[in-house]
Amino acid sequence: MELRVYPDKVLCRAASALREVTDDELARAREMLGFMYELEGVGLAGPQIGWRSRVVTLDVENSKKGDRIFVNPRIVSMEGEQTEEEGCLSLPGVRARVTRANRLVVVTYTIRGKRVELEVEGLPARAWQHEIDHLNGVLLIDRLDAVTLTQLRQQLRELEEAARKPAGR
Secondary structure, three states: OOOOOOOOHHHHOOOEOOOOOOHHHHHHHHHHHHHHHHOOOOEEEHHHHOOOEOEEEEOOOOOOOOOOEEEEEEEEEEEOOEEEEEEOOOOOOOEEEEEEOOEEEEEEEEOOOOEEEEEEEOHHHHHHHHHHHHHOOOOHHHHOOHHHHHHHHHHHHHHHHHHHOOOOO
16 A cells, blocks of 8 residues: 555545445455554545545544544534644645634445444544545645745645656655
8 A cells, every 4th residue: 555645646636436345445445544553644535545435544533443434424514613733644744724614514434334424523523624625636735825835835846856756766
């Protein structure tokens, strides 16, 4: 499994709904969850590993318990506002303050096909919005104002230059 890093084009494309969870997809989702923990992330979306399916792994509390693999999540309501610093595994070294809703209701399915409705707020709400953005082809830098993007320009250029270098160099 390989983490896709900006400016990889797969990060800018919307993922497709997963219609059926086959044994192969189940194995891939479980591998994705292990990979998220290995990277010390709190969430990972399918496009971040080159998987164009609407699958998210999420464990904000790092509890490693319960359902942590979610299929076809969608936000059905949002309220409030919070502005906090965010980072992203696919944007190594880039951190910026992003404004997001403070409370959400998310409807999703477990990897076993059970429909779940989650009411979350604070950091879990931020994490859900971040991962669902990935499923929609949106990166945290797409949510920043021009001034902040200008401040991050050098870091983004370095990531772009690193992507142009041949592997092993």
